Amino acid sequence: MFDTIRRPPAVSFRSVGKLFGNLRVLHNLDLDVVEGEHISLIGPSGSGKSTVLRVLMTLETIQEGQIIVHGRSLWDDQGKGSVMSPHASEIRRQIGMVFQSFNLFPHMTALQNIAEAPMRVLRLSKDEAMLSAEELLAMVGLSEKRNSYPAQLSGGQQQRVAIARCLAMRPKILLFDEVTSALDPETVGEVLSVIRRLASEQDFTILMVTHQMNVAREISDRILFLHGGRILEDGTPEQILDDPREDRTRSFLRAIREA
Amino acid sequence: MKPWFDFAFALEILPRLLSATWISVVLAVLSFALAVVFGVVLLLLRRVKFKLVGRSVGAFIEFIRSTPLIVQVYCLFFVLPEAGIILDPYTTGVLGLSIHYGCYMSEVFRSGLDSLPNGQRDASTALGFSARDTYLRIIVPQTIPRILAPSGNFLIYLAKSSPILATIGVAEIMFIAKDIGQENFRYLEPMTIVGIIFLILSAAGARCIRFAEAAFGRNWNQKEVPYV
Numbered sequence: 001m002f003d004t005i006r007r008p009p010a011v012s013f014r015s016v017g018k019l020f021g022n023l024r025v026l027h028n029l030d031l032d033v034v035e036g037e038h039i040s041l042i043g044p045s046g047s048g049k050s051t052v053l054r055v056l057m058t059l060e061t062i063q064e065g066q067i068i069v070h071g072r073s074l075w076d077d078q079g080k081g082s083v084m085s086p087h088a089s090e091i092r093r094q095i096g097m098v099f100q101s102f103n104l105f106p107h108m109t110a111l112q113n114i115a116e117a118p119m120r121v122l123r124l125s126k127d128e129a130m131l132s133a134e135e136l137l138a139m140v141g142l143s144e145k146r147n148s149y150p151a152q153l154s155g156g157q158q159q160r161v162a163i164a165r166c167l168a169m170r171p172k173i174l175l176f177d178e179v180t181s182a183l184d185p186e187t188v189g190e191v192l193s194v195i196r197r198l199a200s201e202q203d204f205t206i207l208m209v210t211h212q213m214n215v216a217r218e219i220s221d222r223i224l225f226l227h228g229g230r231i232l233e234d235g236t237p238e239q240i241l242d243d244p245r246e247d248r249t250r251s252f253l254r255a256i257r258e259a
Numbered sequence: 260m261k262p263w264f265d266f267a268f269a270l271e272i273l274p275r276l277l278s279a280t281w282i283s284v285v286l287a288v289l290s291f292a293l294a295v296v297f298g299v300v301l302l303l304l305r306r307v308k309f310k311l312v313g314r315s316v317g318a319f320i321e322f323i324r325s326t327p328l329i330v331q332v333y334c335l336f337f338v339l340p341e342a343g344i345i346l347d348p349y350t351t352g353v354l355g356l357s358i359h360y361g362c363y364m365s366e367v368f369r370s371g372l373d374s375l376p377n378g379q380r381d382a383s384t385a386l387g388f389s390a391r392d393t394y395l396r397i398i399v400p401q402t403i404p405r406i407l408a409p410s411g412n413f414l415i416y417l418a419k420s421s422p423i424l425a426t427i428g429v430a431e432i433m434f435i436a437k438d439i440g441q442e443n444f445r446y447l448e449p450m451t452i453v454g455i456i457f458l459i460l461s462a463a464g465a466r467c468i469r470f471a472e473a474a475f476g477r478n479w480n481q482k483e484v485p486y487v
Contacts, residue, residue, distance in 0.1 A: 057381075057384065057385050058384065059381050059384055059385070089387060089389075092384075092387060093387050095385075096385065097381075097385040099378060099381065099382065099385075101376075101378050102378075103376075103378035103379060103381060103382035104382075105379070105382070105397055105401075106401065106479055107400050107401055107479045108479075116386075116396065117386035117387060117388065120388060120389075120392045120396065121386065121387040121388060121389075121392075149479040150479075151479060165386070166385070166386075169386060169387060
């Protein structure tokens with residue numbers, strides 16, 4: 001089992017609450033993820049699992065609580081509601097995110113998609129950025145597509161470019177938001193094999209939202225079952241998937257298996 | 260007995276009309292360029308955090324779009340002098356056209372920006388782009404091909420509404436055609452020629468826009484045919 005005791009936390013949620021108008025999507029959420037830990041978030045749609053990733057990436061605001069990344073407050077709450085840290089852009093640099101809908105920049109080639117942020121944000125020279133983009137593209141097996149535009153790539157290829165683009169910023173924490181949900185069944189495998197490799201070879205902290213229980217079982221150290229904006233169950237893949245304690249977890253897993 | 264359409268007369272007045280066409284074209288291009296600048300300024304003002312500014316600009320755009328161009332031009336030309344501001348017909352004309360169409364252009368820009376999928380902004384934030392880089396490198400390059408067609412339409416509308424300026428004494432093509440008609444008691448030939456010239460200008464404008472559109476999205480919208 002994964003040794004969580006001796007490692008420092010990478011991400012901590014402290015009593016995090018999020019509201020969309022009057023709709024509460026996260027309830028008093030507490031979560032600790034240690035460095036190098038791989039966590040899968042599962043649950044029905046609307047349970048708040050994507051929101052957990054999106055507030056961590058600061059794509060959405062939180063109203064209550066605190067989020068700490070590698071010891072620094074990304075969201076702080078001094079009793080008057082949560083505010084984003086003035087150093088958010090620096091703290092956020094340790095986090096990379098891959099999206100369900102790829103979100104590649106359609107006006108840039110695969111190579112440009114990967115090299116743009118290192119050039120603009122990390123201020124790498126064009127040569128450096130291009131060289132490292134070539135390496136990343138080779139790692140996801142798409143060297144021959146370096147000059148293709150996203151519209152010329154299949155979904156699986158686009159998602160692999162998106163993963164390479166995210167890695168180009170050298171993040172320590174990876175967020176995968178249903179990265180295979182928009183793919184054709186035949187291209188899911190090529191994306192999963194990249195993710196498997198990242199999970200096994202390098203020391204990333206990974207938070208992943210997924211509907212594929214086999215992937216969650218294979219890659220994660222821990223699975224969280226979310227329901228109604230709360231973490232209802234938290235355990236090892238074996239415990240959650242084979243021997244769930246909560247009725248809601250059981251009925252969710254049954255529904256998924258029948259589908 | 261003169262023929263129904265007098266070709267000799269038409270040929271005789273053509274040079275005068277063509278040189279006035281030049282004025283119309285310069286007026287339209289200059290006004291459109293200013294309308295684009297004005298449209299960008301209005302768009303930026305509308306997004307200012309201070310709400311009163313945004314709302315006022317929104318109301319101004321609504322007002323200009325909902326009132327006739329000729330009323331606005333008359334206000335600039337006949338009412339402003341009462342406040343001590345006297346502008347010559349050409350300045351008034353360019354100002355009137357660029358304010359009127361600037362409001363339309365700012366709406367074109369706004370809808371172009373709003374039509375981008377949110378995922379583009381999400382990805383930019385996740386990669387750590389500054390607000391400035393997000394706009395200049397990600398948002399604007401994708402917005403331009405989307406706004407080319409509606410912008411081109413407004414360029415053509417603008418050119419076609421420029422004859423309104425004849426009423427305040429701008430010697431553009433309509434003004435000259437009216438003069439010729441009054442001098443000779445013949446309107447058929449000058450008006451026909453003006454119509455044809457506008458037809459040619461509009462068609463040429465539409466051509467240019469389609470060419471620009473094709474040139475812009477050329478490589479990144481083109482799909483290879485990988486699965487046939």
